Amino acid sequence: MHNQIIQNRNGDRKMKKLFLIIILLLLVIPSAASASDLIPPYHWTYHSLEILSNKDLIKEKIIPGESTYTKEQAAKMIIEAMKKIRTDPSLLGDDELSSMRQLINGYRNELETEGQDHDKIRTELEDMALSAGLSAMEIPVTSGSKERPLNLQAVRSVNKFTFDIYRYFASKNRSGLFISPYSISSALSMTYAGAEGKTAREMESVLHLDPGIHRSMAALINDINSVPSETATVKTANALWPAKDEHLLDSYTGKVSRFYEASLTPLDYRKKTEEARETINRWVDKETEGKITNLVGEGILKKDTSLVLTNTIYFKSEWMNKFDIQNSRAMPFHISPSESVPTVMMAKTDKGIRYSKESDLEIAEIPYSNNRFSMLILLPLKGVKLENIEKKLDHLKFTEWTALMSPKKVRLTIPKFKTEQSFELDDALKEMGMASAFKATEADFSGMNGKKNLYIGAAIHRTFLDVGEDGTEAAAATAVIMTKTSVMHDPEETIEFKADRPFIYMIRDNQTGTILFIGRYTKP
CATH class of the missing domain: 1.20.5 (Single alpha-helices involved in coiled-coils or other helix-helix interfaces)
Structure with a gap:
């Protein structure tokens, strides 16, 4: 026992x-199995994660060569970074964008395992890059486009200025509004090339400029003028029109000619003022295909005009999927909850519409031929006033709103419309902080002629837009008149997007991210 x-x-x-x-x-x-899944210490992953870590996009402190993580942990960090970027898009810089692209592509399977749709998250990243004015897609650099990355600074500056000047004019209760911030920025950037001291500092703040803006603008101009003809007809042009007796510095004319591809034509403002006006207007007419016919009106040029700087931009493209004219018919457009006006509305059902819906608005992006350009429509939800959207519309808010857009099947209804508008930019630019440039006693444009005897006498802007079943045609021109000092700017679900009430719209270059035109439609 x-x-x-x-x-x-x-x-x-x-x-x-x-x-x-x-x-x-x-x-x-x-x-042991887990150890085999560890990413090698000097893998490129750690260098990409280190960039995110340095920007506090992820909590982990990454040290290449020392840090060790699994692929699943890397995927979780990618998701963490995306959440932070959505909250604050300004955290996304060029290096962070490049790192996120690498990580999202490299960890597709792991992201899918974590419940993330790879294509959706990649598209979301590219949308935030576009909206933030970063390089919207990785474009192979060829021998003829080495400066392409330089356009990023110009894109940021134009897009930030876009919302500033839009909000200014929107606040002035203009019923309809259509401007080209790109055109205004281009003309004023050429003017800035000759600004010094306080005048230059004010222009930098208002236009969001940095000292390297001219080289960046050159890259952007080259991009716009290099659009294949089968995609769209897009062209931009610049010109200087100095008085015959005005001696401009070679350093100034050389800079504007080199970076802005500006032509230079001396004119006799003193003795042949009207002839000079007609010469400038003919050039604008030609560059805009006859859409802007009288940019410089009578009485704007004076005998003491020393220099006129002009910019034009022309755009014409067909929709990727055209509207059927048979579907166009008169429908009520609701100016307010109690008032409507009949107008011709175009309609189509399209699976290629990028769409998102926020708490107070919905956004639809309608692509033009080859998807290089698109029209974005920001439509307040019923019961929400357009003014409420406009008050908070800025560069970061636009980035936030467009970040989650994705392709949907949309029943799209928008007005067929045409508009021509003229603007005097003087008051807008002064109120936005560029006052000294317009004061004879304070302006300093000595970088133009070596003297402090020039100031902006007038800044004018004209636009044209025609939106129809086949596509869109748009044009804009800006003139800055320098005066001499005298004794004294879900796929299977069909979503109904009916723009039958006031909305904001814009035309964007999807390759560079530049907003070329912006406007609002409030009444037929």
């Missing part, structure tokens, strides 16, 4: 040992 008890105890000990061995094996085997 005693021996049997001892044998039982020995058996129990053996069973316990066997049980412990099994437990240890169960613990060790997953550990």
Whole structure:
């Protein structure tokens, strides 16, 4: 009996040992498997994650060569970074964008395992890049486009200025509004090239300029003028029109000619003022295909005009999927909850419409031919006033609103419309912070002629837009008149997007991210 008890105890000990061995094996085997999944210490992943870590986009402190993580952990960090970028898009810079692209592409399977749609998250990243004015897509650099990345600074500056000047004019209760911030920025950037001191500092703040803006604008101008003809007809042009007796510095004319591809034509403002006006207007007419016919009106040029700087931009493209004219018919457009006006509305159902819906508005992006350009429509939800959207519309808010757009099947209904508008930019630019440039006693444009005797006498802007079933045609021109100082700017679900009430719209270059035109439609 005693021996049997001892044998039982020995058996129990053996069973316990066997049980412990099994437990240890169960613990060790997953550990070994997990170790095999660790990303090698000097893998490119750590360099990409380090960039995100340095910007506080992820909590982990990454040190290439020392840090060790699994692919699943890397995927979780990518998701963490995306959440932070959505909250604050300004955290997304060029380096962060490049790193996120690499990580999202490299960890597709792991992201899918974490419940993330790879295509959707990649599209979301590219949308935020576009809206933030970063390089919207990785474009191979060819020998003829080495400066392409330089356009990013110009794109940011134009897009930030876009919302500033839009909000200014929107606040002035203009019923309809259509401007080209790109055109205004271009003309004023050429003017800035000759600004000094306080005048230059004010222009930098208002236009969001940096000292390297001219080289960046050159890259952007080259991009716009290099659009293939089968995609769209897009062209931009600049020109200087100095007075015959005005001696401009070679350093100034050389800079504007080199970076802005500006032509230079001396004119006799003193003796042949009207002839000079007609010469400038003919050039604008030609560059805009006859859409802007009288940019410089009578009485704007004076005998003491020293220099006129002009910019034009012309755009014409067909929709990727045209509207059927048979579907166009008169429908009520609701100016307000209690008032409507009949207008011709175009309609189509399109699976290629990028769409998103926020708490107070919905956004639809309608692509033009080859998807290089698109029209974005920001439509307040029913019951929400357009003014409420405009008050908070800025560069960051636009980025936030467009970040989650994705392709949907949309039943699209928008007005067929045409508009021509003229603007005097003087008051807008002064109120936005560029006052000294317009004051004869304070302006400093000595970078133009070596003297402090020039100031902006007038800044004018004219636009044209025609939106129809086949596509869109748009044009804009800006003139800055320098005066001499005298004794004294879901796929299967069909979503109904009916723009039958006031909305904001814009035309964007999707390759560079530049907003070329912006406007609002409030009444037929």
